[in-house]
Amino acid sequence: MVAMNFPKNVSHLGNGSVFDNEANQCILVVDDEALIRKILKQMLSSKGYIVWEAGNGKEALERVDQLTPDLILLDIAMPEMNGLEALEELRKRPQTRLTPIIMITAYEQEKTKAFELGANDFISKPFQYDELMARVRAQLRLQQAIRDLEDAENILFFIAKVVEARDAYTEHHTERVAAVAQLLGQKLGLSQRELKVLRRGALLHDIGKVGIPEPILNKPGPLTPEERAEMERHVLIGYEICQPLRTLKEALPIIKHHHEKWDGTGYPDGLAGEEIPLLVRIVSVADVFDALTSDRPYRPAWPLKKALEYIREQAGKHFDPEIVKILMDENLPEKPDLYLYCSQAEKQSANERAH
Numbered sequence: 012m013v014a015m016n017f018p019k020n021v022s023h024l025g026n027g028s029v030f031d032n033e034a035n036q037c038i039l040v041v042d043d044e045a046l047i048r049k050i051l052k053q054m055l056s057s058k059g060y061i062v063w064e065a066g067n068g069k070e071a072l073e074r075v076d077q078l079t080p081d082l083i084l085l086d087i088a089m090p091e092m093n094g095l096e097a098l099e100e101l102r103k104r105p106q107t108r109l110t111p112i113i114m115i116t117a118y119e120q121e122k123t124k125a126f127e128l129g130a131n132d133f134i135s136k137p138f139q140y141d142e143l144m145a146r147v148r149a150q151l152r153l154q155q156a157i158r159d160l161e162d163a164e165n166i167l168f169f170i171a172k173v174v175e176a177r178d179a180y181t182e183h184h185t186e187r188v189a190a191v192a193q194l195l196g197q198k199l200g201l202s203q204r205e206l207k208v209l210r211r212g213a214l215l216h217d218i219g220k221v222g223i224p225e226p227i228l229n230k231p232g233p234l235t236p237e238e239r240a241e242m243e244r245h246v247l248i249g250y251e252i253c254q255p256l257r258t259l260k261e262a263l264p265i266i267k268h269h270h271e272k273w274d275g276t277g278y279p280d281g282l283a284g285e286e287i288p289l290l291v292r293i294v295s296v297a298d299v300f301d302a303l304t305s306d307r308p309y310r311p312a313w314p315l316k317k318a319l320e321y322i323r324e325q326a327g328k329h330f331d332p333e334i335v336k337i338l339m340d341e342n343l344p345e346k347p348d349l350y351l352y353c354s355q356a357e358k359q360s361a362n363e364r365a366h
């Protein structure tokens with residue numbers, strides 16, 4: 012069974028506004044003037060924010076190694092390490108790469124440089140209480156919206172794992188499909204963005220099986236026509252589940268169409284040839300490749316050689332012949348990438364070579 016980790020920050024779901032939990036937000040104030048820090052601390056604390064302080068850029072970096080603020084107010088002119096140098100460093104660190112950073116400056120000309128280095132906003136000295144609070148809230152609200160989106164996505168990836176957990180035979184299937192699909196995508200020269208969509212689509216492609224009854228999902232023998240029709244609904248259920256999330260829009264065709272076939276005999280829409288989007292055609296090859304080289308309730312895993320022979324034979328029928336060609340290029344011991352990605356195939360090939 013798959014190890015199931017609950018998505019991070021699930022508690023954020025449904026929290027529409029930062030005002031709901033202002034008291035939990037931590038702000039790091041970085042300024043070399045103790046008086047300014049004191050004023051900012053009073054302003055922010057009066058609204059329930061927890062305030063941490065640092066006297067220069069160097070101290071700020073030390074602080075974020077120990078604590079993770081929700082927002083940083085960063086003065087520019089400071090001794091030891093100024094705000095721009097600190098900003099550059101903060102953006103390199105994973106824990107503060109996306110943290111909202113509002114620069115505090117008296118000089119207009121510093122703004123362009125700070126934007127280039129990744130500042131989110133500015134407050135000019137001398138600052139007004141209302142403006143400061145409005146800018147802080149705006150940045151925290153934006154950050155919250157991003158977190159909510161990530162949470163919603165994490166929930167879906169979690170459901171995809173639950174689907175795998177319902178079926179002992181498909182353990183880690185989606186991870187392997189994603190890995191093989193990415194390998195094929197790289198060989199096809201896809202962009203980083205396309206590879207990302209490919210991975211997400213591959214991980215979520217069977218999420219709709221969450222709506223398929225257990226006895227059908229795990230039936231050891233062949234399915235009846237009625238059961239098959241029920242099983243085929245998983246592509247539409249998956250589409251319905253993921254469709255509301257705009258960030259998954261580009262991956263939706265993979266979820267809906269991964270059972271289409273090159274010759275037009277697949278489902279749900281009977282698309283054929285290049286009517287089927289390229290990323291979908293890639294996942295379709297990777298999906299079947301992993302299914303064949305894994306144990307299933309109704310048959311043991313096929314040896315790698317047999318699986319590849321079947322896929323070659325299906326070029327132009329089930330699969331895009333060009334993608335099959337690429338899979339074949341990865342073939343056998345001198346090109347071992349597939350072995351690394353496919354545990355079952357790896358075992359099989361080791362057995363084959365041992366005999």
Ligand SMILES: [Fe+2]
Nearest residue numbers: 216217269270
């Ligand atoms: Fe499927």
